[in-house]
Amino acid sequence: xxxxxxxxxxxxxxxxxxxxxxxxxxxxxxxxxxxxxxxxxxxxxxxxxxxxxxxxxxxxxxxxxxxxxxxxxxxxxxxxxxxxxxxxxxxxxxxxxxxxxxxxxxxxxxx
Amino acid sequence: xxxxxxxxxxxxxxxxxxxxxxxxxxxxxxxxxxxxxxxxxxxxxxxxxxxxxxxxxxxxxxxxxxxxxxxxxxxxxxxxxxxxxxxxxxxxxxxxxxxxxxxxxxxxxxxxxxxxx
Numbered sequence: 001x002x003x004x005x006x007x008x009x010x011x012x013x014x015x016x017x018x019x020x021x022x023x024x025x026x027x028x029x030x031x032x033x034x035x036x037x038x039x040x041x042x043x044x045x046x047x048x049x050x051x052x053x054x055x056x057x058x059x060x061x062x063x064x065x066x067x068x069x070x071x072x073x074x075x076x077x078x079x080x081x082x083x084x085x086x087x088x089x090x091x092x093x094x095x096x097x098x099x100x101x102x103x104x105x106x107x108x109x110x111x
Numbered sequence: 112x113x114x115x116x117x118x119x120x121x122x123x124x125x126x127x128x129x130x131x132x133x134x135x136x137x138x139x140x141x142x143x144x145x146x147x148x149x150x151x152x153x154x155x156x157x158x159x160x161x162x163x164x165x166x167x168x169x170x171x172x173x174x175x176x177x178x179x180x181x182x183x184x185x186x187x188x189x190x191x192x193x194x195x196x197x198x199x200x201x202x203x204x205x206x207x208x209x210x211x212x213x214x215x216x217x218x219x220x221x222x223x224x225x226x227x228x
Binding site: 045046051091093099102104 | 113144153166167203216218219220221222
């Protein structure tokens with residue numbers, strides 16, 4: 001079983017703050033890393049898929065980077081808004097297409 | 112709305128029983144994935160089917176089985192249910208247009224909440 005760690009476990013920020021959290025993993029032998037946004041009482045929603053070392057992806061105020069050599073990915077949110085409140089999950093896709101999820105970072109943005 | 116449907120939304124049953132959860136993927140998607148989210152655990156990948164064939168297997172118990180039918184809908188069968196099987200079960204689908212599905216965007220259904228009493 002692969003241990004995908006996300007930190008912090010939870011985060012409380014004020015509206016307008018920029019924030020970032022980490023997904024770390026022990027192996028560089030993976031095929032892809034996925035980021036998901038999961039709002040309470042809804043289903044996970046795909047944000048990014050990253051594959052290459054140095055990959056950077058952006059969608060609006062949210063961006064992500066990937067460092068395969070040191071085993072981490074960062075997710076950044078610029079100017080957090082209350083609607084950004086959600087749990088952010090990362091998942092590593094390993095050999096044989098097996099997915100390993102982290103336990104998520106729960107973000108709460110206060111107005 | 113992701114376009115993935117799951118039925119039923121809620122299911123309450125007793126230990127030892129067997130249930131079937133159903134998933135209809137987005138139109139045109141060939142891959143279906145099943146996940147389990149228990150209270151004390153994160154999202155666990157169970158199994159993936161691609162165009163009717165098993166593609167990948169995760170932490171799926173032997174008491175659980177799945178299949179994907181010619182019309183691409185999928186069913187997850189859970190038997191000899193235990194209290195610990197109570198969880199939210201998600202299905203997701205992706206297009207899997209070829210060359211491996213590890214970079215495919217997955218679209219999640221609303222989930223089936225299973226309660227085993």
